[in-house]
Amino acid sequence: MIGWVVAAVAVGCAAWAVAALVLERRRGASDAVGVALAAPTPVPIGEIDLAGAGSVGADSGPEATSSPELGAAVTRAAVSESRDSSDRPPELSTADAGLLVRLRMAVDRLEHGVVIWDGASEIYRNQAASTLAEARDSHVLVAAALEELLAEAVSGRHVRRSVELFGPPAESFVVTARPISPGGGDGAIAVVEDRSLQRRTETVRRDFVANISHELKTPIGALGLLAETLRDEPDREIITRLASRMILEADRLGRTVDDLLELSRIEFGDESEFATVAVLVVVAEAATRISSAAEQSGIELRIDVAEDVAVDGDQRQLVSAVFNLLDNAVKYSPVDSEVLVAALDDPEDGVVRLYVSDHGIGVPRRDLDRIFERFYRVDRARSRETGGTGLGLAIVRHVASNHGGDIQVESTEGVGSTFTLVLPRAEVNGAPAADEAVVGELPGELELFDTGVAEVGPDRVEVET
């Protein structure tokens, strides 16, 4: 009996102990009404206890003594049982009954699903496992796997299976089932674990290493090859061409490293200077930086930001975030389309929502929650065409979290994307944020009228009234 408790502590899960206790009680009850036990080998209880204690206790660690109360309670139960004649159900003392109730409650609180079988039928199922079994969606497949594994584990095998669900959302479960006592015969216990988060973290880590190597190695490889060709090249013209290619690649590498540095600066966040910043100032600065690229692709930037919308934040970081959003919008938009930047003041929630919306190629649904990772590429084959560093959205996410805000994205492939940057709203009482002083900081080519609706087009920068 003690052996079981040891096992329970060793696996760090109270479920085993519940298995032992529940099984005891069930067994006693069955005896009382004279129903034959369904367990494959009905052995007198005392013998099972000894067998269990002998074999499991052998590999017990230092935890063996860490739960004296539990051990004592179960031992008391075993002792009171052995005193009882076999035609009476074993009577649990109040303390043991209390322990049983508490164990049940504890296992019910577990996020893991736990089911205990006595060989033919179920004796215990915790809350999480019940929810699984009652589901009507794909979760019933996990419940089905659980039952199949229990049936295998009852015959004494330790089995494990992972169940991948496509959803949406995609989920990943691991079901493990093992016999309660080493030889089997006392039924089995199965545990369901939701591994979706771990699975995701693993993928992020793996992809990060792969992607950063790719991003750094590509320009370095190109530089090496170009230099090699250059070494033996007599033709002046070709040398010039190769050298300018080298400069391009070096620039590219430099940009990646710059972005990495910027990202780590933002991640540390110790240089941030928080102040009340007019959103229009931020947007205008970012728009000025992107305007030449937009002009090249004939993309019109429409800015719809009222001048009195302001946020609490670090202006440099915010410009960097909005610039990266605009950069993406311009990069992935078709020629002659429109990119809209709009800000919505939401005093009720105390936030300002800044929307950057495009009619570009969009993001596949499966990539939506991953595009904010460093170096994550939806289409790696195309990444060199657009020339980004793969860090833009990671920077945006960190700026958002530095400000206690959030970044959200909605996208349909082939229709377009809308990124929403949620930032804490600045309380502007009486003095509008975009007063003379602030407007004075605006880039020269942007004029502001009362509405504050500005349009930065490919060939014009003007204001709509």
Added chain:
Amino acid sequence: MNTLRAEFHEQLEGVRSDLIRLGAMVSETIGGGTAALLDRDLHAAQLLIDGDDVVDDFCLGLEERCCQLLALQAPIAGDLRFVLTSLRLISELERSADLMVNVCKASRRIYDVEFGPQLRGLIEQMGVEAGFLIRAAINSYVDADTSLAAALDDIDDRLDELQVNYVQAIFTRHSEANLGLQGAVQLAMIGRYYERIGDHAVNIGERVMYMVTGWLPEHSGSARHRLRGAGAEDIKPIDLIEDLVGELDAPEERESGSSDEEDL
């Protein structure tokens, strides 16, 4: 006798929960097949094609149990309609899973075809809609929810519309010389498979209405036919079931809800 009835009801419950499981299998196949198609994942496609054998095996076992229920328990009235409906649902769901196998097979044939963002988006949306329809159909069955069952036809309109846009997008992409004829035909077929899954969900809805009310959309047509006096001797299997169930009210005249087949 009471234990017998209890056992019978347990068996009915078993059929119900296994149909939920079958529905989950099919909706997973839709999600998995769509992902395999969009990710160009040949391995996943192969797994799904092989996995269809599991679905078939499950369907056979379930059908066998339904037949045994009919033969051994001789259910009547609502219970009879439940078992008959379950039998029909098995084949509708099994066929839906087969359609996703077709999608997987087609995805192998167009391994090297670039879909472009618009088609990809539409395929994804069709996958989501088809999965949603199957789950809604199963829910209507489990809850015996006639209003949801009746709504499936309207919900399916969205999938039909997506498929029409999808075919249009294939034409556009083909005319821009971004898509060869072979790829275009395969893609069009894939759209068709999704659209058919929606139709199967609508069929399930009709069968659920029959389970609850004893009425089928085809009843309206059948009544019209008989009124015209053309087929007085022509007794259809459905009439036999009517007699068998023997508790049908005179079916109201309603518009046929059967889904129109639209050609590419």
